[in-house]
Amino acid sequence: MNSTNILLGTTGLLLVVALVFSFNKMNQDEDESADKIAALARELERLEAEKNELEQRRSPGIIFQTSPVAAKATPELDESEEANQRFAAIQNQIEALTNENAALRDDLAQINEPAEEPELNLEALAEETEEPEVTAVNQSLIERRARLIRDAILQATVMGWDRDEWLAVIEGTEQANFRVGDVLALRRNDGILCTFDITRQEGNQSIAVLKGNLGVEPPEIVPGDELIIPPAFDGQLD
Template sequence: MNTMKILIGATFALLLAGLITSYQTMKNNEKSDPRAAEIEKLEKRLAELEAAKNSNAPLGSNNFSNNQYGSGGFQPQAVPNPLEQQAATQAAQLQIEKLKQEIAELKNDNEDSVKKADLAEREAQALLENEMDRRQPEMARANRIKQALLMARVEKWYEEEKLVTILIERPEDVQSGLILAIRRNSGIIGRLQVGTVENNKAVADPIPGSFLGGVDIREGDELIVPPAY
């Protein structure tokens, strides 16, 4: 595993975490949707209409006084016109049915939005968990690479000669023929094979095929014994 893979994996995890956050925000916005206030308002109006319709009070544009006595004495009580009363009742019923339909549509829209937000959040969470599970071995390997003992450092890279001189940090552990990995950050970017060892210095040869995208060796690169897996 190289540094680029680690960076890509970390970036992917951050993007997924951001995706979950965005879906949670969307879900909260859905819950505070102004349509909820509109539903409450319509339901209140519906209750008022149904209460008026079911009461004995006359419906319509005419207002009739319950007081039979005016300032001039007894006044005959007005009797509502049956046709007007029937028309007013029918109009109220139509308005009630219309309000019921509007309320049902708004509730369905809200329920669909919340369900979609919940589903998207669960899918994003599952995707993140699967990706983290899949990357557990890579993360464990990166940790082993990071904690591996430092054996040597690159002193100089001779590109034309394809040779590396190294400064040995642990002379007791570095012998000719040893394979060392170039550690950069928490990844391995390539490998070297130690050649002639003299005191605390040695020469090494890059191993062809161990470098992704071509040989990339820098002065100061850390050299470790590569993990077994």
């Protein structure tokens, strides 16, 4: 195989590599790389023209000298060697561009990678941002509410409880001051657990119906639980 055939094969291979490389880069936004690829494509076209010219000039009757005297290089061989050197230089440029674009893609991937957002602790944030004065006011209101509930006059105590019907039988005290239609609150641990509507009275005993303001399940109510008139501060807990 002579140098011209090598040149032809190398040229074809480089053209394929250049075309594949150009196609892979068409969808990227790197303008500088696109300009370099276009310049390489033009250079390959020029070399292709030179290759065609060499192909036309090649004579099938060329006889190489075999005498001991060193054969003088023909112009065709000189031009082929020059073309091979140019092809090698272009190939090196293509490899450099490939490495450069690969590094650029890695940088873009790192830039586009979403940063981890710190977990937001709303309770801690509220504690940090809450003013000492606000905390003191809230504590004062809580203490006042507990005191009003604790000091409220006992109106009745629970005698029996029907969980299925949400009915309670209550017995009024000597200080009782309620009647049918009123609302009584069940006091527990300085707080209001639930409220009842008084629906019927017979003597000092009454029927109280649990108000439907607790969702699905009623609370645990036991005999001896205390009922009071809800303080004005709390209102009727509907």
